[in-house]
Amino acid sequence: MLDLKYLRQNYQEVKEKLQHRGEDLTDLDHFEEWDQKRRQYIQESEELKARRNEVSKEISVLKKEKKDADHLIKEMREVGDRIKEIDEQLKSVEEKLNELLLSIPNIPHESTPIGESEDDNIEVRKWGDVRQFNFEEKPHWDVATDLGILDFERASKVTGSRFVFYKGIGARLERALINFMMDYQVDEHGYEEMMPPQIVNRDSLTGTGQLPKFAEDVFKLEDWDYFLIPTAEVPVTNYHRDEILTADDMPKKFAAYSANFRSEAGSAGRDTRGLIRQHQFNKIELVHLAIPEESYDTLEELTGHAEKILQLLKLPYRVMSMCTGDLGFTAAKKYDIEVWIPSNNTYREISSCSNFEDFQARRAGLRFRRDPNSKPEFVHTLNGSGLAVGRTVAAILENYQEADGSLTIPEVLRPYMGNRERIEPK
RNA sequence: GGAGAAGUACCCAAGUGGCUGAAGGGGCUCCCCUGCUAAGGGAGUAGGUCGUUAUGCGGCGCGAGGGUUCGAAUCCCUCCUUCUCCGCCA
Incomplete structure (x- = not known):
């Protein structure tokens, strides 16, 4: 606002x-x-x-x-x-x-490139070498099905399309990633860990900007004015809603694990196979409440925190600065981090790091006082995925697949996987 | 789900229609006393927001939203939250 x-x-x-x-x-x-x-x-x-x-x-x-x-x-x-x-x-x-x-959407920051569509986004940097396969690489859903670790068909029966069962060592892999990502952000980057409610009320979704304009994107509970969260951004950013923080409280850094639920209205037919576009997926979300003059430094830091996970997993990625036409409603500036997906022969979004300046803070009444006698000011809010877990699994399955159908487990995950080094096909 | 109780400023708390546009404590700030500390004495302590070309004036504010009234913290209605007991339950 x-x-x-x-x-x-x-x-x-x-x-x-x-x-x-x-x-x-x-x-x-x-x-x-x-x-x-x-x-x-x-x-x-x-x-x-x-x-x-x-x-x-x-x-x-x-x-x-x-x-x-x-x-x-x-x-x-x-x-x-x-x-x-x-x-x-x-x-x-x-x-x-x-x-x-x-x-009314947020005003783009002066450093946000002007453009109409995703074609006008600007590549800021690129990391890692794309692997050259000496065999024909498979899309991740085939890798997973051959390994017997994901079951899309039964999820369709039990729920419907765009849902999945993780099975056996696959479920373990997902859980390992959640723990690895969360541990790293908390231990190395100093975030405070949060496990938020995964259902929120209307005021919370209005606070972060999903409502009133984008009601069709979220799942609403029948007979309740409650909604499944599309991202942990919603409960965590709203945690201090209608409060006045003191300067000592600032900045705030939260890392939250949650499932995320999205209706994917309007994306019928896109990414119908695999883990890329599910109605439910896991994500570690990083949320900052920053002092206004520091928020653009914070955005760089936050983006770096997300990138670090990909570096440790040795997954090649690039960072894109979103142009004005592809910015989203609430952001003033946004970086997308895109991971290399071999079967797509391109990079796909795995994290989105945004500075909303005071746009959400004004909606949500998030304020702070510089000192006990000064007037309250709106904080700046930022968030970024660190990372989307399902898409990380997809990236690992594709980038770490071997010619014999097995999968090498990234080294940093092995302590979380009972020190296994690979997953063998069934 | 059933029955009851309660939500007042940083905290505790008085207050059933008009000098309460919020008593009194605690805490905090300042001052006095004091060799230091403690004790004692005195003064101050809504904030926020909105309107107004405004070092001022005014509106709103006692969980939220309505209503009654010339006038509401106080009466009525709806909702939210917390607590107690019962039931159910991972």
């Missing part, structure tokens, strides 16, 4: 900057009208309320002195009716204004 006053004072400039995002901004045309009406109603209503407060005191005095106050009471009855009328109009215009503010 943008600041009302900022938007009022920089209306044209904001409008221009948002145009680079390629979003429909026709609602924005109402802003000036509604903003003005709102302030007009507030003024009228408050004048009458001030008058009512004053006269109510007079009435109280008169009554004590046993004097007649009927004419004042009658007048105040009319004033009260008028206040009610104005407040109703005020409420209606505030609702519209609020809805508008909630639907």
Whole structure:
């Protein structure tokens, strides 16, 4: 959410900057009208309320002195009716204004490249050497099925498409990755570990920006105003919602494991096979609450923390800076980390690291005080995957497959896998 | 799920319609006393937000949202949270 006053004072400039995002901004045309009406109603209503407060005191005095106050009471009855009328109009215009503010995307940071689509994203760096196979490499779902460690067919029976069973050593691999990633972020990068609720309410999803605009992307519980989390970003960022932190509390760094649930509305037919696009997947999420002037340094640090996991797993990747047209609703700047997937002959997103500046903080009421006497300011929020576990499994299956159908286990995972070095086909 | 109780400022807490636009404590800040410490004495201690071309004025605020009333922390309704007992349950 943008600041009302900022938007009022920089209306044209904001409008221009948002145009680079390629979003429909026709609602924005109402802003000036509604903003003005709102302030007009507030003024009228408050004048009458001030008058009512004053006269109510007079009435109280008169009554004590046993004097007649009927004419004042009658007048105040009319004033009260008028206040009610104005407040109703005020409420209606505030609702519209609020809805508008909630639907305006964040302003891209000046370092975000301007562009229309993913083709305009810019490669920032590349790490690792892509393996040259001396046999025909298989897609990860074939590797996994031949190893007997993933079962997509039965998951379809039990639930439906885009779900999977991890079996035996496959389940162990997934769990090893979760533990390895979490241990590393906590022990080496100083994150505080969190296990959040995986169901959240409407306010939380509004706080991080999934609602109201992207309701179709999340699963909602029937008969409840509760939703399955699409990412741990939602509960963890909302952890301090409507709080004022002290400077001593800052910055905050949380690492959270959770399952993630996404409806994948609108992506029918894409990545229908394998682990890349599931309705449910595991992820370690890194969340920062940063002091505003530090947040862009934090974004680099956070991205580095995610990259480190891929380096330790020896999986080749590249880092892309998302252009204005591919930025997402809430981010001011975003890096995607993409891992090499041999069967696709390309890099695929495995982590997304964003700085939202104060966009989420304003929605969620996340503030801090620099010192005990200063005014509260909005924090900057950031998050990034460290990493998406299912896609990491896919990358390992493809990059570590051997000609005989076996799989080499990345060295750093072996302590988590009973010191196994490989998985043999059934 | 059933029955009951409670939510007041940093904390505890008084308060059933109008000098409470929130008593009193504790804590915290400052001052006095004091060789130091302790004890004692005094003063201060809503914050936030919104409106207003404003070193000021005003609106809102007692869990949240409605309602009654000239006037609500106080009366009514709905909801949320916490606690106790019972039931059920991993």
